[in-house]
Amino acid sequence: MSDKYVDELSGVETTGHEWDGVRELNNPMPRWWVWTFYATILWAVGYAIAYPSIPLLTKASNGLLGFSSRADLTQEVETAKSAQTMYVDQIAAKTVGEIDADANLRQFAISGGASAFKVNCVPCHGSGATGGPGFPNLNDDDWLWGGDLEAIQKTIAHGVRFDGDSDTHVSEMPAFTDVLDAAQTRNVAAYVWSLTKTPSDMEMANAAGKQTFLDNCAACHGEDGKGSIDMGAPNLADAIWLKGEGEEAIVRQISMPKHGMMPAWSARLGETTVKELTVFVHSLGGGK
Template sequence: MSDKHVDEFSGVETTGHEWDGIRELNNPMPRWWVWTFYATILWAVGYAIAYPSIPLLTKATDGLLGSSSRADLTQEVETAKSTQTTYLDQIAAKTVGEIDADPNLRQFAISGGASAFKVNCVPCHGSGAAGGPGFPNLNDDDWLWGGDLESIQKTIAHGVRFDGDGDTQVSEMPAFADVLDATQTRNVAAYVWSLTKTSSDIEMASAGKQAFLDNCAACHGEDGKGSNDMGAPNLADAIWLKGEGEEAITRQIIAPKHGMMPAWAARLGETTVKELTVFVHSLGGGK
C-alpha cells in the first residue's frame, strides 16, 4: 500500500514538501512539453556536430557539413566586387552622357558618386549639397560654369582657380575701387540689387545702370544674367554666393572675393569623377 499523501481536495499526490502546513502538489509537466524539451536537446547536439560550434584553443570545430559563415561572406564580397568591376569598367569606357542614359549604370554611378561626395565634397558643399557662404548650392539651377553633364565633369575634374591643374576654370572679377568712385559704386550696387529686389534708393539704382553697362556688362551681360563661359554669376536670380544686400554687393565691387575648388581628376581618377558628375547632376539643378 502506498504511503504517499494525496491532497483531499484535488486528488493529486504531494511531493512530501510542506511549509507551514501547506503541501506542494506533485503536478508533472505535460508529456508533450517534456518530449519537446528532449527534442531540443537532441537538436542542439546534432547542430554542434554538424556545424562549427565547439571552441578550441585556436579555432572552433569544423563540423561535419563543413559550413563556414566566413567563407560565405567572403564569397558574397567577391561576387559584389565582381559586379562592381563590371559596372566600373562600363563607366570608365563611356561618356557621362551615355552613363546617364543607361538606367542601371546611372543608378550605380549615383550611388558611387554619393559616397565619394560624402568623403570629399561635404566639407565645403555640406552634407545636403546646399553649400553655404562662399560655397555654391548644388541643388539649385544656378551654375557659374554650366550645369550640363560635360560642364559639371570639367569643373570637378579640373577645379576652379586651382594652380595645380593647367586646365582649371579661371575667371576673376577685377577690383573696381580704382575705377569707380564711391558714389558710382553705391549706385551700381543699388542697380544690381534692383534686378531682384526693391532698391533702397530708386534714383541711385537708375544712375547705376549706365555704370553697370559700361563696366560690368562685358562679363555679366546687359541683363545681368551672367555667362557660364566666363564663370560670371547671374545677378538677376536672387541667388547670392558672396553675400546678400547692397552693402555686400558694394564690398564685392570694391574688393571682390574669389573662391577656389581643387581639381579632383588626379586625386580620385576619371571613373570616380564621372560618378560624382552624374550624382551632382541628379540633385535636381542639372541642365
C-alpha cells in the first residue's frame, strides 16, 4: 500500500493501490450508469412485490397483481379443449369408417392418434411405427389380423393374447417337436424359405419339404403359404419375417414358437382415443 497521489499524466487521483509499480486511477463510474443501476434495483424490488417471486415456507408470495403462469396455462388448455369438443364428440358418435370419410374429422383423428401413439405404442412399434424384432411394422401390407379400419380398431381395442379381455385375438402356433423329426423340420424350413428366397437345398424343399408343409402347416398358413387373417397365421410368401429371418430362424420357430402379446387398449384409453389411433395407424399407408 502507498499514499494517494495525483497522476502526473492524467491529473486523476489514484486509489492508493500499487502493484509492481502500477497504480490504479480513481475514475468513478459515469453518473448515468450509476443511476441506471439504482433504477434496476428499484425495478427488481417493485417486480418482487407485484409478481409472485419471494419464496416462503410452502410457496412463493402471490404478488399484488395476482399473476399466475400456471393459471394462464390452465385457462389456455381449457380453451383448447373447448375448441376440440365438437370434433371429439363427433368421433365418439361415428364409426371409424365415417371418421375416415370426413376430411376434417380424419385430420383431427390422425393428429390425436399420433399423440396417443407416441405415448403408448412407441416402446414396441418404434417412433416411426416400423416395429422391430418380434414387433410388427405398421407401415407395410402384412397384417396378421387384418388391415382395414374395423380390423385395426378391434386389434387395438382388444389386443392379442391378452388375458384381461375376453374378445382378444387368440392363436398359438404349436411346437412341432413331437410331430416332426429333425429332418422333416429342416425340410419344411427349406420349403418355407424357398417361397421368397433360394433355399440351401432346392430339391429337399420342393419334394419332402413341400409335402411336409401341406400335411402339417397348410391348415393355418394355406396351401400357398399366404396365411390366414381369421387365424392370425402370417403370410410366409411375402418376405416379411416377424420372429427371425433365414432357415435357422424358421427351424427355431417351428420347434420352439414365439408368441407375442399386445394389451387391450380400450379400457385404458377409451373408445374415442382407440378410434383416433385406428385412423392414424391406417393412415400410415399399410392399411387396406
